[in-house]
Amino acid sequence: MENLVELSGIRKSFGGVRALQGVDFSLRPGEVHALLGENGAGKSTLMRVLGGEYVADAGTVTVSGEQQQFRGPMDALEKGIAIIHQEMALATDLTVAENIFLAKIPSLISWSDLNRRARELISSLGFAISPSATVGDLSVAHQQVVEIAKALSRNAAVMVFDEPTAVLSARDAERLLDIIATLRERGVGIIYISHRLDEVFRIADRITVMKDGSSVATVERMDVEIDDVIRMMVGRSLKALFGEDVERKAGDEVLRIENLSDGARIKGASLSIRAGEIVGLGGLVGAGRTELVRMIFGAERALSGKIFLRGREVKIRSPRHAVKAGIGLVPESRKEQGLVLDFPIRVNATMARLSPLVNALGFVRRSKEMSAVEKLATRLRLKAGSLNDPASSLSGGNQQKVVLAKWFHADGDLLIFDEPTRGVDVGAKTEIYSLIKSLAAEGRAVLVISSEHIELFGLCDRILVMREGQLTGSLEPADYTEEKLLRLAMVNSATAEAAAIH
Amino acid sequence: MGNAVADITETAPRSSQFNIGNIMHRYGTVAILVALLIVATSMSDVFLTERNLINVLRQSAGTSLMAVGMLFVILTRGIDLSVGSIAALGSIVCAILIQQYGAGLSIGAALAAGGACGLVSGVLIAFLKLPPFVTTLAMMTVARGLSLIVSAGQPIQMGDAGMLIVDFGSLSFAGIPYPVWLMAVVFVIAGIVLTFTRFGRLVKAIGSNIEAVRLSGIPVAFYTTSVYVISGVLAAAAGIVSTSRTGIGSANIGVGAELDAIAAVVIGGASLMGGRGGVFNTFIGVIVLGIIANMMNLARVPGYHQQVFMGCIIIGAMLLQYASNWFRR
Ligand SMILES: Nc1ncnc2c1ncn2[C@@H]1O[C@H](COP(=O)(O)OP(=O)(O)OP(=O)(O)O)[C@@H](O)[C@H]1O
Numbered sequence: 040m041e042n043l044v045e046l047s048g049i050r051k052s053f054g055g056v057r058a059l060q061g062v063d064f065s066l067r068p069g070e071v072h073a074l075l076g077e078n079g080a081g082k083s084t085l086m087r088v089l090g091g092e093y094v095a096d097a098g099t100v101t102v103s104g105e106q107q108q109f110r111g112p113m114d115a116l117e118k119g120i121a122i123i124h125q126e127m128a129l130a131t132d133l134t135v136a137e138n139i140f141l142a143k144i145p146s147l148i149s150w151s152d153l154n155r156r157a158r159e160l161i162s163s164l165g166f167a168i169s170p171s172a173t174v175g176d177l178s179v180a181h182q183q184v185v186e187i188a189k190a191l192s193r194n195a196a197v198m199v200f201d202e203p204t205a206v207l208s209a210r211d212a213e214r215l216l217d218i219i220a221t222l223r224e225r226g227v228g229i230i231y232i233s234h235r236l237d238e239v240f241r242i243a244d245r246i247t248v249m250k251d252g253s254s255v256a257t258v259e260r261m262d263v264e265i266d267d268v269i270r271m272m273v274g275r276s277l278k279a280l281f282g283e284d285v286e287r288k289a290g291d292e293v294l295r296i297e298n299l300s301d302g303a304r305i306k307g308a309s310l311s312i313r314a315g316e317i318v319g320l321g322g323l324v325g326a327g328r329t330e331l332v333r334m335i336f337g338a339e340r341a342l343s344g345k346i347f348l349r350g351r352e353v354k355i356r357s358p359r360h361a362v363k364a365g366i367g368l369v370p371e372s373r374k375e376q377g378l379v380l381d382f383p384i385r386v387n388a389t390m391a392r393l394s395p396l397v398n399a400l401g402f403v404r405r406s407k408e409m410s411a412v413e414k415l416a417t418r419l420r421l422k423a424g425s426l427n428d429p430a431s432s433l434s435g436g437n438q439q440k441v442v443l444a445k446w447f448h449a450d451g452d453l454l455i456f457d458e459p460t461r462g463v464d465v466g467a468k469t470e471i472y473s474l475i476k477s478l479a480a481e482g483r484a485v486l487v488i489s490s491e492h493i494e495l496f497g498l499c500d501r502i503l504v505m506r507e508g509q510l511t512g513s514l515e516p517a518d519y520t521e522e523k524l525l526r527l528a529m530v531n532s533a534t535a536e537a538a539a540i541h
Numbered sequence: 542m543g544n545a546v547a548d549i550t551e552t553a554p555r556s557s558q559f560n561i562g563n564i565m566h567r568y569g570t571v572a573i574l575v576a577l578l579i580v581a582t583s584m585s586d587v588f589l590t591e592r593n594l595i596n597v598l599r600q601s602a603g604t605s606l607m608a609v610g611m612l613f614v615i616l617t618r619g620i621d622l623s624v625g626s627i628a629a630l631g632s633i634v635c636a637i638l639i640q641q642y643g644a645g646l647s648i649g650a651a652l653a654a655g656g657a658c659g660l661v662s663g664v665l666i667a668f669l670k671l672p673p674f675v676t677t678l679a680m681m682t683v684a685r686g687l688s689l690i691v692s693a694g695q696p697i698q699m700g701d702a703g704m705l706i707v708d709f710g711s712l713s714f715a716g717i718p719y720p721v722w723l724m725a726v727v728f729v730i731a732g733i734v735l736t737f738t739r740f741g742r743l744v745k746a747i748g749s750n751i752e753a754v755r756l757s758g759i760p761v762a763f764y765t766t767s768v769y770v771i772s773g774v775l776a777a778a779a780g781i782v783s784t785s786r787t788g789i790g791s792a793n794i795g796v797g798a799e800l801d802a803i804a805a806v807v808i809g810g811a812s813l814m815g816g817r818g819g820v821f822n823t824f825i826g827v828i829v830l831g832i833i834a835n836m837m838n839l840a841r842v843p844g845y846h847q848q849v850f851m852g853c854i855i856i857g858a859m860l861l862q863y864a865s866n867w868f869r870r
């Protein structure tokens with residue numbers, strides 16, 4: 040069968056960084072081809088070359104047998120290549136239908152016709168989203184559906200998904216995988232990038248593994264086991280996926296909250312965490328976990344309730360108070376909330392605690408700062424050209440490590456991680472788990488939000504579950520099963536969500 | 542400007558990369574200046590004389606003070622439209638008080654008045670989240686109105702007590718007029734602050750991603766407010782510099798000066814979207830404006846034509862920025 044897409048000998052450098060060093064890749068019609076590799080392996084860069092965003096330094100891009108010279112994303116779209124980025128490129132103030140047909144909106148608009156066509160496209164994906172809804176009001180999952188419908192409206196023959204499930208709840212991820220299966224049946228060629236190997240093994244026909252800018256191997260899914268793939272990616276097999284277990288003792292209580300509520304999403308939450316403990320916070324996306332920790336961190340106002348740190352009541356009015364009181368928060372969205380992307384890695388890493396690196400006149404001591412950041416970079420195994428490069432030049436996983444570095448440097452007693460391993464490769468995940476465990480072993484209290492249940496089970500001493508703004512229960516390691524967690528997270532909410540869709 | 546290089550690398554995107562876009566981005570402003578120098582020299586014999594060049598610098602002094610304040614504001618992704626009016630307020634306050642209280646106190650009071658205007662704008666913008674454009678637009682009319690009220694719309698002679706200020710405006714030290722010295726000092730200090738201090742780093746970071754900075758536990762409202770205070774103080778200082786030329790305080794100085802200040806910063810390659818810009822390039826931006834005005838005066842271009850020409854130069858500078866971004870892809 041003729042290949043839909045053929046990339047051969049693709050090279051791309053950014054200054055000194057050789058991101059791609061001669062990559063070969065091919066895609067057949069109607070296949071799901073997974074692209075795997077560590078953070079910074081070059082997956083996204085390769086797809087940006089295919090999508091016309093970057094011009095390769097060398098190599099050829101062939102689509103349906105014709106060699107292409109893409110000058111921009113529009114050229115690639117023209118040839119039926121649609122890339123669904125993790126940061127979605129939708130106009131949030133426009134309606135669903137307007138977004139879907141944005142590129143070829145007729146000069147005289149017939150709304151009923153446009154809405155009807157939008158509705159058809161969406162329902163062909165098995166969803167019912169109103170075409171006249173404003174995109175900004177939709178959940179992330181539904182926005183993704185709109186993005187896919189947009190690609191379909193342009194008759195995309197090739198769809199690239201770059202870590203699509205990283206922002207989805209377990210159930211929405213499930214639905215997305217169903218959509219992908221439908222698309223495959225229609226003969227669309229799909230390139231699927233993910234760090235969640237279980238998903239990949241469920242939907243992929245073939246798997247290509249990249250390492251350090253080269254393609255290591257392309258294999259049929261049937262022929263390999265997860266372990267083989269991990270070995271190809273990281274060069275060794277990972278025994279302790281959740282990091283080395285270090286001896287830890289639970290000490291004194293560090294944080295206690297009583298009846299915290301914001302008058303809207305959070306309806307009276309109470310919990311307590313002790314030094315040396317790693318506590319998980321589970322639940323569905325939208326259960327209010329992020330809102331709760333943002334309230335503890337002072338990023339959002341609490342209307343009522345009390346917060347105690349080390350037994351003393353504190354008022355936390357802003358993140359500044361929180362940081363002073365020794366709380367750190369690794370936020371869920373590193374691009375918007377975690378990093379100043381245009382700024383050097385060095386500056387980002389020290390932003391939360393500059394005072395030890397600044398003299399009395401406010402001058403930053405560069406050499407001291409540099410050595411502090413170098414230490415952090417080694418500890419986190421950060422893969423970066425230079426620590427003076429902007430954070431935007433890093434791959435997703437390495438950007439996450441910079442956010443972690445910031446809070447390691449700030450060195451609080453209570454660290455809150457909101458989805459700490461989102462978009463992070465297996466090897467780096469293990470490192471992050473080890474780091475979290477060692478932080479706890481040093482006597483810090485840790486609170487982890489995660490939508491990946493396995494992660495909660497592997498990492499936490501105890502899991503608190505939230506549903507619709509309330510804590511509904513707590514699980515001890517003996518109770519760690521998917522079913523028990525979901526029961527606490529979901530009762531009643533299934534009907535609520537069904538209602539929201541229609 | 543020994544710190545200029547460090548200043549530029551701090552904000553330079555991507556590492557040591559040889560690429561047209563980066564070169565244009567770094568040296569575009571300087572290239573405009575060089576081109577202008579060549580044109581000006583060939584157009585007039587007088588241009589390259591020491592006297593004329595010093596004159597260009599002297600006339601740029603007021604604008605440059607406002608441009609430095611404006612740079613800080615623009616780095617935080619704001620804008621300050623009130624600087625021209627605050628300059629008038631500074632001029633009036635200084636001229637009225639000087640006969641009774643002497644130069645030191647009256648200059649202090651003028652700077653404080655400018656700072657107070659900035660403080661009000663800053664608090665409204667940073668704490669109450671009003672949009673900078675509208676807030677400083679309001680401050681622009683308020684400050685102008687206050688200066689008209691206080692001066693009753695009349696020019697105010699500073700008299701004998703103002704000799705010190707008139708001397709400042711007319712005398713030189715080591716062959717360089719005092720206002721030019723002041724300009725140099727302000728630029729150097731601003732360059733150091735922006736490049737080497739925590740304050741400068743955070744001001745730029747706020748313009749680049751305010752949410753990430755806030756969630757790092759940094760009091761962003763404090764920093765945002767302080768750039769408007771700085772801008773207000775420098776604008777009042779510019780008003781005094783402008784008064785020093787004539788010895789007469791006036792509520793009509795600085796009309797439209799905010800546009801010159803913004804133009805200088807933008808020609809200097811700063812981004813109105815915040816986070817990007819440097820002191821050295823702003824200095825060049827000020828000089829570019831100064832030379833254009835000077836050239837047109839030498840060539841006896843009528844005032845109205847000058848405005849059209851100035852507008853074209855600003856658009857040209859924006860196009861250059863745009864092109865450099867395009868090449869850096
Ligand atoms: N615009 C850029 N400027 C400089 N370096 C870049 C740029 N884009 C990517 N790189 C570098 O190229 C390499 C590959 O990055 P890429 O984003 O393709 O990785 P990835 O495989 O998608 O990783 P992840 O799984 O973390 O998303 C990294 O080392 C990264 O730092």
Ligand SMILES: [Mg+2]
Binds near residue numbers: 434
């Ligand atoms: Mg990527």
